[in-house]
Amino acid sequence: MKITILFFALLMAFNTALTAQADRHRIIVLTDIENEPDDAQSLVRFLLYSNQWDTEGIIATTSCWMRDRTAAWRIYEILDAYEKVQPNLLKHESGYPEAGKLRAVVREGIPKFGMEGVGPGRDSDGSDWIISVIDQDDDRPIWVLAWGGVNTLAQALWKLSHTRPEREVEEIVSRLRVYAISDQDDSGPWIRRNYPGLFYIVSPGFHENNETAYHYATWIGISGERWYNFPSGADTSLVRNTWVRNNIQNKGPLGAEYPLIEFAMEGDTPSFLGLIDNGLNYPERPDYGGWGGRYELYTPPYKKWFHEPETRPIWTNTYDMVKVDGTTYLSAQATIWRWRTHFQNDFLARMNWTIMGYDEANHPPVPKLNHPNEITVRSNEVVTLDATPTTDPDGDNLTYNWYLYFEPGSYLLFTDYQSNRNHQLDIANSDSPVARFTAPRVDRPSDMHIILEVTDDGDPQLTRYQRVIVNILPE
Structure with missing residues (x-):
C-alpha cells in the first residue's frame, strides 16, 4: 500500500499544466568530460540550445571511467569557442548567454569516485555551488543532467540533510529533477534510496566489471545500434564520423571543438533533448515521450547489473513500437531513435547558425x-x-x-x-x-x-x- 501511495503521489506531483512547459528550465550539468569524446560532443550541442534555458552550473565530475580526476579545463576550451560564435547565434534567435556568464558557473567536484566522495570533509566547489543554486530565490525546478557520476549532487544532499531541517530538505528535493545517463558511480542508487521523493530519470545499472547495463538502457537509442547491437530503423549515417566531418567539424570555431566519435556518439545528449522547446517535449511527463526518450514511473525488478535493488518508483525504461519500411521495432531505444532525423537536422541547422547570416540559414x-x-x-x-x-x-x-x-x-x-x-x-x-x-x-x-x-x-x-x-x- 505504501508503494502504491508513493507512486501516485510522485505522478501527481510532477503532472504540471501543459501550458507551463514553455518556462525556461534551470539546469546544472554534471560531466565527466575527457573520459571519452562524447561529453565534449554533448556540450557543443548543449551550447547551441543554451538560449532556451538558464545554465546555472557546469560541474566537472568523476565517473567509473575517470575515478580520480576532473577536467574543467576542457569545459573552458569549448566555452572559448562558443564565445567566438555567440554573436552570430544571436542573429538567428535571441537569448544566447555571454560566454563569461557560463564561465562563471563552471565548477569542479571532488576528484574521488562515487561514495568515497560523500560524507564529512567531502565538500567541493561543485557540491557547494549546487547548494548555492538551490538557495536562490527561484521556485522553478532545477534539472540536474548527470553525464557522469553524481557524487557531487550526493554530497550536496548529504550536507543539506545534516545542516537543514528535514521538512526543508524535502521541499528542496521536490524542486530537483535528475536525468542520469545510467549509474556511472554508486552514489546514484544511494541518492534514490535516501531521497524517495526525488524525480529521477535513469536506466539503472553499471557497465564496468564485464556487466552490460548500457545494452539495456534507453539513452543508447541516440546513436548506439552499431556499438550495442540493438535493432534500429533509424538512419545510421547521421551518427557516423563521415557525417560529423562533413556537417559539424567544418563549421567554424565551435564545430572545430567537436571531436570524432570513438564509441557511441553523444551518449549524454538525451538528458537535455527532452528539454528543448519543440512542441513535442513535456519534461515533467517523461511518459509522454519526446526527443529525450520515453520513461514510465515504476519500481524496476532487480537485475545483476544494478548496484543494489531499487526501493521505490523511478522514471525508467519503457517501450515504443515503431514501424519503418515494413519492419516493426519494439524497444526502449526506439523511444529516442524514432526522432533521430529530426534532432540531427536540428543540430546541423544550429551549427550553421554559428557561421551563416539569417537569410542563408534555415x-x-x-x-x-x-x-x-x-x-x-x-x-x-x-x-x-x-x-x-x-x-x-x-x-x-x-x-x-x-x-x-x-x-x-x-x-x-x-x-x-x-x-x-x-x-x-x-x-x-x-x-x-x-x-x-x-x-x-x-x-x-x-x-x-x-x-x-x-x-x-x-x-x-x-x-x-x-x-x-x-x-x-x-x-
Whole structure:
C-alpha cells in the first residue's frame, strides 16, 4: 500500500499544466568530460540550445571511467569557442548567454569516485555551488543532467540533510529533477534510496566489471545500434564520423571543438533533448515521450547489473513500437531513435547558425493550433484538428503529418488489441493543416495523444510539433 501511495503521489506531483512547459528550465550539468569524446560532443550541442534555458552550473565530475580526476579545463576550451560564435547565434534567435556568464558557473567536484566522495570533509566547489543554486530565490525546478557520476549532487544532499531541517530538505528535493545517463558511480542508487521523493530519470545499472547495463538502457537509442547491437530503423549515417566531418567539424570555431566519435556518439545528449522547446517535449511527463526518450514511473525488478535493488518508483525504461519500411521495432531505444532525423537536422541547422547570416540559414517552422492542446470529446464524435495558423519564418513550403502516438495514451488499454493491432487511427486529410477523425468507442474515460509534425523544405529540413491530448468519454 505504501508503494502504491508513493507512486501516485510522485505522478501527481510532477503532472504540471501543459501550458507551463514553455518556462525556461534551470539546469546544472554534471560531466565527466575527457573520459571519452562524447561529453565534449554533448556540450557543443548543449551550447547551441543554451538560449532556451538558464545554465546555472557546469560541474566537472568523476565517473567509473575517470575515478580520480576532473577536467574543467576542457569545459573552458569549448566555452572559448562558443564565445567566438555567440554573436552570430544571436542573429538567428535571441537569448544566447555571454560566454563569461557560463564561465562563471563552471565548477569542479571532488576528484574521488562515487561514495568515497560523500560524507564529512567531502565538500567541493561543485557540491557547494549546487547548494548555492538551490538557495536562490527561484521556485522553478532545477534539472540536474548527470553525464557522469553524481557524487557531487550526493554530497550536496548529504550536507543539506545534516545542516537543514528535514521538512526543508524535502521541499528542496521536490524542486530537483535528475536525468542520469545510467549509474556511472554508486552514489546514484544511494541518492534514490535516501531521497524517495526525488524525480529521477535513469536506466539503472553499471557497465564496468564485464556487466552490460548500457545494452539495456534507453539513452543508447541516440546513436548506439552499431556499438550495442540493438535493432534500429533509424538512419545510421547521421551518427557516423563521415557525417560529423562533413556537417559539424567544418563549421567554424565551435564545430572545430567537436571531436570524432570513438564509441557511441553523444551518449549524454538525451538528458537535455527532452528539454528543448519543440512542441513535442513535456519534461515533467517523461511518459509522454519526446526527443529525450520515453520513461514510465515504476519500481524496476532487480537485475545483476544494478548496484543494489531499487526501493521505490523511478522514471525508467519503457517501450515504443515503431514501424519503418515494413519492419516493426519494439524497444526502449526506439523511444529516442524514432526522432533521430529530426534532432540531427536540428543540430546541423544550429551549427550553421554559428557561421551563416539569417537569410542563408534555415529556421524551424512554428506550428500553431486553432484550438487548445487538450480537448474532451465523446465516442463517435467527429473531431476536427486545425493548424491553419502555422507559419514558417523563412517562407518555406510546409508538410503536415497528423498521427496517433499510441504509447502515452490510455485508449488502447481499453480496446480490442486484435482489431487495433497496427495501433492506427484513421485520420482524414492527415497530410493537411486541417484533419478529422471519429473518436473511437470507449467503455470508460480514456485519452489519446495526436501528434502534428510540421516539416519545412529548407536545408536541412526542420520539424516542429504540436501535441493534442484527446480525452474520450463514453457515449
